Amino acid sequence: MFSFSRFVPRPREFPSIALPNQVRWSSSKRWQARQHKDQFTREAAVQGLKSRAAFKLLQVFHLKRLVSVPCCSLERSAQIDERYRIFKRGQTVVDLGYAPGSWSQVAVSRTQPSGRVLGVDIIPAQPPKGVSTIQGNFLAPEIQAYIQEFLRDPNRGRLRSPGAIDGPGMSAVETELPGKASDADPHTTASERTVDVVLSDMSAPWHQTTGFWKRSLSNPYNRMMNTSGNAFRDHAGSMDLCNAALDFSSNVLRTGGHFVCKFYQGVEDKDLENRLKSLFQKVQRLKPESSRSESKESFFIGLDRKP
Numbered sequence: 001m002f003s004f005s006r007f008v009p010r011p012r013e014f015p016s017i018a019l020p021n022q023v024r025w026s027s028s029k030r031w032q033a034r035q036h037k038d039q040f041t042r043e044a045a046v047q048g049l050k051s052r053a054a055f056k057l058l059q060v061f062h063l064k065r066l067v068s069v070p071c072c073s074l075e076r077s078a079q080i081d082e083r084y085r086i087f088k089r090g091q092t093v094v095d096l097g098y099a100p101g102s103w104s105q106v107a108v109s110r111t112q113p114s115g116r117v118l119g120v121d122i123i124p125a126q127p128p129k130g131v132s133t134i135q136g137n138f139l140a141p142e143i144q145a146y147i148q149e150f151l152r153d154p155n156r157g158r159l160r161s162p163g164a165i166d167g168p169g170m171s172a173v174e175t176e177l178p179g180k181a182s183d184a185d186p187h188t189t190a191s192e193r194t195v196d197v198v199l200s201d202m203s204a205p206w207h208q209t210t211g212f213w214k215r216s217l218s219n220p221y222n223r224m225m226n227t228s229g230n231a232f233r234d235h236a237g238s239m240d241l242c243n244a245a246l247d248f249s250s251n252v253l254r255t256g257g258h259f260v261c262k263f264y265q266g267v268e269d270k271d272l273e274n275r276l277k278s279l280f281q282k283v284q285r286l287k288p289e290s291s292r293s294e295s296k297e298s299f300f301i302g303l304d305r306k307p
């Protein structure tokens with residue numbers, strides 16, 4: 001149930017800098033050339049993953065356990081998970097900013113056959129098999145209320161028949177544009193918290209500058225940029241998104257549940273880390289190998305939500 005007409009990008013909060021066409025063109029060419037050479041991009045294509053971002057998630061979890069996994073297959077990393085049990089079968093995982101969907105693919109592969117994975121994104125995208133999705137701005141209270149309503153029913157979005165995601169042509173379990181929901185409930189009781197893992201790879205979508213001719217649902221990167229190139233702006237935007245993801249987690253995450261968020265480093269990340277420490281037994285800050293060294297991108301992982 002996608003509708004481009006209902007898609008309203010988050011308003012730009014800072015004035016844009018107009019770039020001459022040539023500059024835009026050459027940076028886009030550089031991006032394409034770099035993607036082509038990158039080992040994680042190639043490996044993601046070989047493994048049928050929606051993007052190279054999958055390796056960031058795999059490595060963040062494995063780094064936490066001090067296991068070195070330079071560029072491993074989903075199968076190999078599943079063996080490592082078997083030992084450490086970060087994801088488990090049957091779990092509920094919420095993937096905030098899921099598009100194009102490689103983190104959700106990892107989550108589905110770990111939680112199937114009885115798990116459920118809910119992806120939320122502001123942009124329309126073709127969800128990976130086995131993933132339910134809600135399209136909307138996560139920062140909007142009515143979207144969060146809708147997500148919470150979805151999660152409250154523990155069977156909603158769960159695969160109906162085990163093994164169904166392997167069937168040809170099967171796509172999302174449910175895909176929705178939100179209708180009406182009551183306001184987000186900031187005071188959920190422990191028994192109402194149904195989520196085992198919250199993932200957030202959200203980064204503020206800045207307005208598109210190239211690739212307007214593409215209209216492919218499965219390649220949303222051609223319509224949205226994820227960083228602005230301005231370190232302060234990226235940091236400030238990521239702090240808003242991470243803090244919102246953390247507030248949401250405190251409402252929906254079970255005791256013992258886990259949280260991962262990507263952020264862009266800057267002056268406020270220590271405050272975020274302290275907030276994480278008040279909710280989780282263990283908190284780590286990680287920079288996996290697959291995260292480009294020149295970027296200020298980093299990850300927090302919060303393990304074992306306190307009661």
Ligand SMILES: C[S@@+](CC[C@H](N)C(=O)[O-])C[C@H]1O[C@@H](n2cnc3c(N)ncnc32)[C@H](O)[C@@H]1O
Pocket residue numbers: 010050051053054096097098099100101102103104120121122123136137138139201202203204205220224226241
């Ligand atoms: C780096 S991409 C995520 C990649 C994804 N983890 C994967 O594995 O394919 C960041 C996503 O966050 C989404 N996003 C950013 N701000 C958002 C918001 N306020 N609400 C929902 N999604 C948002 C963007 O649209 C974009 O698709």
